[in-house]
Amino acid sequence: MALEAQGDVFPATRYSVISAARSGDPTERSQAIDAITTFYWKPVYKYVRLRWSLDAEDARDFTQDFFLHLIEKDFLESYDPSKGRLRTFLRTCIDRLFLNQSRDAHRLKRGGVPARQAIDFDEAERELSQMVQQPSSSPASPEDYFEKEWVRTLFALAVEQLRLHCESAGKLVHFELFAGYDLYLYDHQPKPSYASLAAKFNLSVTDVTNYLAFARREFRRCVLQKLREMTGSEEEFRREAQSLLGVQPK
Amino acid sequence: MMNKILLGVILGAILGIFDGLTAWFTPEVRSQLMGIVIGSTFKGIIAGVLIGIFARKVQSLALGIIFGLGIGLLLAFAIAQMQHGHYFAIMLPGGMVGLIVGYATQKYGASPTQQRSY
Amino acid sequence: MRWLSDHVLSQLQASVQLPDLAGTRYRAVRFLARGGMGTVWLAEDAVLGRAVALKILELDTASGELAARLSREAMVLAHLEHPGIVPIHDAGTLPDGKPFYCMKYVQGQSLDQSLPPTLPERLRLLQRIAEPLAFAHSRGIVHRDLKPGNIMVGAFGEVLIMDWGLAKITKITEDALHKPDTSLSIVAEHRPWPSPTPSDEVPPTAHGRILGTPGYMSPEQARGDSGLIDERTDVYALGAILRFMMTVKLPKKEASRAFNLRPLNAISEKAMTADPVQRYSSVQELSADVGRYLQGDPIVAYQEGVIERALRLYARHRTAVVLVLAYLIMRALFILFSRQ
Numbered sequence: 001m002a003l004e005a006q007g008d009v010f011p012a013t014r015y016s017v018i019s020a021a022r023s024g025d026p027t028e029r030s031q032a033i034d035a036i037t038t039f040y041w042k043p044v045y046k047y048v049r050l051r052w053s054l055d056a057e058d059a060r061d062f063t064q065d066f067f068l069h070l071i072e073k074d075f076l077e078s079y080d081p082s083k084g085r086l087r088t089f090l091r092t093c094i095d096r097l098f099l100n101q102s103r104d105a106h107r108l109k110r111g112g113v114p115a116r117q118a119i120d121f122d123e124a125e126r127e128l129s130q131m132v133q134q135p136s137s138s139p140a141s142p143e144d145y146f147e148k149e150w151v152r153t154l155f156a157l158a159v160e161q162l163r164l165h166c167e168s169a170g171k172l173v174h175f176e177l178f179a180g181y182d183l184y185l186y187d188h189q190p191k192p193s194y195a196s197l198a199a200k201f202n203l204s205v206t207d208v209t210n211y212l213a214f215a216r217r218e219f220r221r222c223v224l225q226k227l228r229e230m231t232g233s234e235e236e237f238r239r240e241a242q243s244l245l246g247v248q249p250k
Numbered sequence: 251m252m253n254k255i256l257l258g259v260i261l262g263a264i265l266g267i268f269d270g271l272t273a274w275f276t277p278e279v280r281s282q283l284m285g286i287v288i289g290s291t292f293k294g295i296i297a298g299v300l301i302g303i304f305a306r307k308v309q310s311l312a313l314g315i316i317f318g319l320g321i322g323l324l325l326a327f328a329i330a331q332m333q334h335g336h337y338f339a340i341m342l343p344g345g346m347v348g349l350i351v352g353y354a355t356q357k358y359g360a361s362p363t364q365q366r367s368y
Numbered sequence: 369m370r371w372l373s374d375h376v377l378s379q380l381q382a383s384v385q386l387p388d389l390a391g392t393r394y395r396a397v398r399f400l401a402r403g404g405m406g407t408v409w410l411a412e413d414a415v416l417g418r419a420v421a422l423k424i425l426e427l428d429t430a431s432g433e434l435a436a437r438l439s440r441e442a443m444v445l446a447h448l449e450h451p452g453i454v455p456i457h458d459a460g461t462l463p464d465g466k467p468f469y470c471m472k473y474v475q476g477q478s479l480d481q482s483l484p485p486t487l488p489e490r491l492r493l494l495q496r497i498a499e500p501l502a503f504a505h506s507r508g509i510v511h512r513d514l515k516p517g518n519i520m521v522g523a524f525g526e527v528l529i530m531d532w533g534l535a536k537i538t539k540i541t542e543d544a545l546h547k548p549d550t551s552l553s554i555v556a557e558h559r560p561w562p563s564p565t566p567s568d569e570v571p572p573t574a575h576g577r578i579l580g581t582p583g584y585m586s587p588e589q590a591r592g593d594s595g596l597i598d599e600r601t602d603v604y605a606l607g608a609i610l611r612f613m614m615t616v617k618l619p620k621k622e623a624s625r626a627f628n629l630r631p632l633n634a635i636s637e638k639a640m641t642a643d644p645v646q647r648y649s650s651v652q653e654l655s656a657d658v659g660r661y662l663q664g665d666p667i668v669a670y671q672e673g674v675i676e677r678a679l680r681l682y683a684r685h686r687t688a689v690v691l692v693l694a695y696l697i698m699r700a701l702f703i704l705f706s707r708q
Contacts, residue, residue, distance in 0.1 A: 127371055155380050156369045182383045183376055213390030217464070220384045245384050265695075275703040339702055346695045353691060 018086065018232045021076045037067050039157065039230055040087075043149035044094060045124045046131075051142035052098055060121045066097055081233030085240075087150050089232075091143070151244065154230065158222035159183065165218060173201055177208060178215035220245065254359030258302030259295055261354050265347045266294020293329060297321050297348050298355075305355035306362060314356035315349055322348015387424050388464045394422060405434055405441075405533050406466075410473060413457075419473040420457060424466050435467050441533045442469040444509055452500025454520075454528050474528050479609070480516035483616055484525075490613040491632075491658050496527045498606060498655035504529075505599040505650065510536045512597065514605035515584040516612055534579045538598055584608045587642045599651065600644040606651055607639025610658070628680070631661050634670035 020032035045063045048054050054062060069075065070093075079089045131145075166175035180197055192200075198208045224241060231237040252260075270287030273279050279286060301318045308314065326344020330337040372380065386396040387409055394411040397419070401408045406425040413420050425438050445456040458470035476482075484490050497519055504511060511518075513534040520528040580589045586604035588596040614632055635657050641647045648654040648669075657667045664684030666672060672680065682689055 123371065130373075151381075152372055152377055153369075155377060156372050159372070159380075160369055182379060183370075183372075209395065210390045213388055213463075216383055216386065217388055217390075219380075223384055244381065269699075272699055272703060276706055339706070343695070343699060343702070346691075346698060350688075350691050350695060354688065357688070 016231055016233075016237075017229055018076060018079060018081065033067075033071055035229060036070070039153055039226075040090060040150075041067065041119055042124050042127075042153055043087075043146050044090075045121060046128050046149050047091070047094065047142055047146040048098065049128060050145055051095075056121070056125055062098065062101075063121075065101075066094060069093075069097060079232060081236055085236055086230065086232040087146070091146055154226050154244075155223065157226050158219060161222040161226065162215065162219045165222070166215070171211075171214070173203075174211045174215045174218075177201065177211050178219065181212060182216065182219075251358065251360035253302075254305040254355045254361070255299060255302030257359045258298035258300075258305065258351055258355045260298070261351050262294035262296070262298025262301070262347070263291050264294075265350065266291040266297075269294070269343060269347060289329070293325050293344075294347060294351075297325055298351055301348065301351045302355050302359070305352070305359055309356070309361060311353070311356045314352045316352070318348040318350070318352015318355075319345050320348070322346065322351070387422065387466070387468075388462055389422075390463050392460070392462065394420065394470065396422075403531065403533070405438055411470075413470075420470050421473040422468050422470050424462065424468040426466065437533055438467050438469065440537075441535065444532050444535045444537070445469075445471065448500075448504055448507060448509065448532075450500045450503045452496070452527050452529055453504065453532075454530050472528075474520045474522070474530070476520045476522040476526075476528075478517050479519040479521055480612075482521060483613060487614070488662060491610075491662055493521070493525070493527065494606070494610055494613060495655045495658055496525075497529070497609070498651040500527070500529050501599075501602055501606065501651045502655075504535075505602070508538045510538055510597060510599055511602050511605070512536050512589065513580055513584075514602055514609065515581050516609060517581075519609075536594070536597055586644070588644065596644060598644070600647050600649065603639050603647050603649075603651055603654055604644075606654055607636045607647075610636040610639065610654075628676070628683075630676075631667050631670045631672070632658075635661065635667060638669040 017032045017035050020028045021036070023029050023032070041063055044066055045059050048062050049056070049059045075090075075093050079086065083089075162178070163175050166172050177197055180192060180200075181194075194205050194208045194212075197203075198205045201208070203211070223245065227240055227244065228237050231240055267287060267290065270283070270290030273283055273286045273290075297318075300321050301314070304317045305314050308317075323341055323345040325348070326341040327337070329344070330340040333340065382398075385399065387407075389396055389411065393413055393415045395414055397410040397412055399407065400410050400421060403423075406423060409422045409424065411420050411422045412418070423438070423441075425435055439459075442456055442459040445454065446459075449455065454471050454474060456469055456471045459468070461467050479493075484493060501511065501514070509532075511529065511532060511534070513531060514529070518529065518531040520530055522528065580586075582590075584605045586597075586601045589601060610632065614629060614636070635654065638646070638657075639648055639654050648657070653668070657669055660667045664680060666677070666680070
């Protein structure tokens with residue numbers, strides 16, 4: 001993804017997309033919107049499909065519409081980090097836009113989503129159907145679903161960032177071990193043991209332990225970095241970090 | 251805690267004395283009261299020794315009670331035989347005394363291991 | 369972007385929460401608990417092949433003071449070898465700089481989660497809690513945070529007192545905690561970890577700082593009067609635990625039994641007196657009084673009246689009393705009938 005290839009997305013003085021999106025520098029603003037879009041398009045699409053029962057095509061149109069409104073109407077200008085989380089704010093904007101459009105019967109096909117990478121709505125649709133097929137794993141409400149998709153996107157982006165980082169550092173085997181064990185790509189098979197991974201990659205079990213530890217450490221750093229970008233304030237970041245990466249009693 | 255045999259002897263003697271003294275309420279035998287008391291005390295001591303020995307050997311409340319009851323009834327029967335009658339009046343209290351001594355030696359008597367000092 | 373299933377997502381969330389144990393002999397298994405000083409994890413000791421518990425300080429929230437407290441807790445545990453005190457196996461610093469110590473993984477439930485069903489069993493449990501406490505006091509260490517949540521009860525009724533993080537060292541004993549040749553030898557294989565500074569050798573509980581848990585905290589603790597804290601502080605907490613044991617619902621069958629709770633109330637009141645001088649002077653004294661209660665003997669904390677004494681003796685020797693009464697009644701009846 002273009003953003004990740006650049007390394008750190010924002011200058012050190014800009015710790016989040018909010019700051020960047022309000023920047024006077026058009027490049028920085030563009031990058032910020034890009035980042036928000038990349039992060040949120042899938043949660044938005046799935047949310048409106050569930051919350052407002054839109055069909056796939058209408059949901060696609062609305063999603064594109066939303067992000068265009070985000071740019072044109074400067075939604076983010078009215079966001080105050082002290083009043084709530086960024087994603088809660090965006091979800092409220094989604095609901096408001098939908099209600100306004102429904103009231104005005106004014107929903108036009110506005111064109112593509114402003115992001116540099118391709119947006120695969122079909123992929124989102126497939127993921128949605130998988131959720132519907134497993135009702136036991138479905139969240140209680142569309143709002144919860146939005147939250148969960150937000151977390152899913154955060155982790156998925158962090159995985160990609162980790163992969164790029166390991167590739168550039170010549171530690172691809174670290175990523176592959178991580179993918180094999182923690183990403184648990186063998187979804188319906190027994191989880192591999194450290195010993196089997198060691199045999200597969202021609203390593204010692206100690207190396208597997210250490211490489212996994214490295215990958216997890218880096219993955220955690222990637223998650224925190226993505227989280228910092230997508231939170232509106234330092235306080236929100238700390239809260240979310242504690243909630244996501246702190247400990248949840250089982 | 252007291253030695254089981256000693257406890258049995260003391261309790262048997264006390265209850266035997268008491269048992270004997272109740273003969274005072276029977277005017278016909280009042281004149282023989284001393285003999286009755288001595289005999290009853292002796293019976294109580296014998297019962298106490300036997301029950302105490304049993305309690306040392308067998309650590310069981312239930313069995314101790316049953317043995318005490320049995321010894322009390324047996325000795326009381328022997329007395330009743332000598333009296334040529336009054337079986338019920340003699341054996342029932344005798345059995346109860348044995349039962350009480352049997353219970354007390356099991357519950358309150360010191361077992362041989364408890365008595366050892368180091 | 370790779371799509372992550374719910375299953376993978378929860379796996380990842382679990383894995384980013386796992387502590388970094390690279391380079392140590394431990395492998396993290398799962399989260400156990402979070403406390404004031406950090407988190408506790410179930411781990412596997414790869415060398416000995418046994419389950420252990422790791423207490424790790426979260427540096428994100430840790431001040432130097434917390435690190436020193438963890439260090440002190442580990443030292444205290446290392447010097448309290450008793451079957452009723454959770455043993456410590458190891459201590460050090462993780463690769464990410466977080467101090468930790470390794471202790472026995474205790475399988476069981478805390479006292480607030482599983483109380484025995486009968487009152488006598490609860491009281492005997494209280495006596496078992498007093499034993500390791502008495503041992504710690506004999507070594508000059510006061511727990512200061514004794515409560516049901518910090519007492520683990522194993523499957524066989526064994527007791528383990530946990531969480532000595534707030535322990536106060538009231539005196540430096542002969543094998544003092546901070547002799548240079550003994551204090552850090554156990555952590556030689558790890559990176560140096562926060563060793564207590566000289567000012568920490570007698571715990572730096574500054575006057576005015578309140579440490580403990582409401583409900584189990586003695587008045588002197590609540591006031592932050594650290595100078596008054598000694599073993600009687602733990603006596604207070606033990607009295608509160610006794611009260612907890614008495615007040616938490618007993619099963620119906622037990623509740624219907626005629627326990628005289630006044631002596632037990634007196635014991636807990638004496639233990640929880642505001643003036644430490646008026647309390648039991650040691651946990652052994654409290655335990656002894658509980659023992660007397662269980663035996664049916666008179667207790668120190670309570671002056672019983674004549675009737676209460678008689679009732680107590682009757683309760684203790686009920687069967688004997690009934691038998692003797694039965695004998696006397698029978699004798700009286702015989703006398704009555706023989707007269708007729």
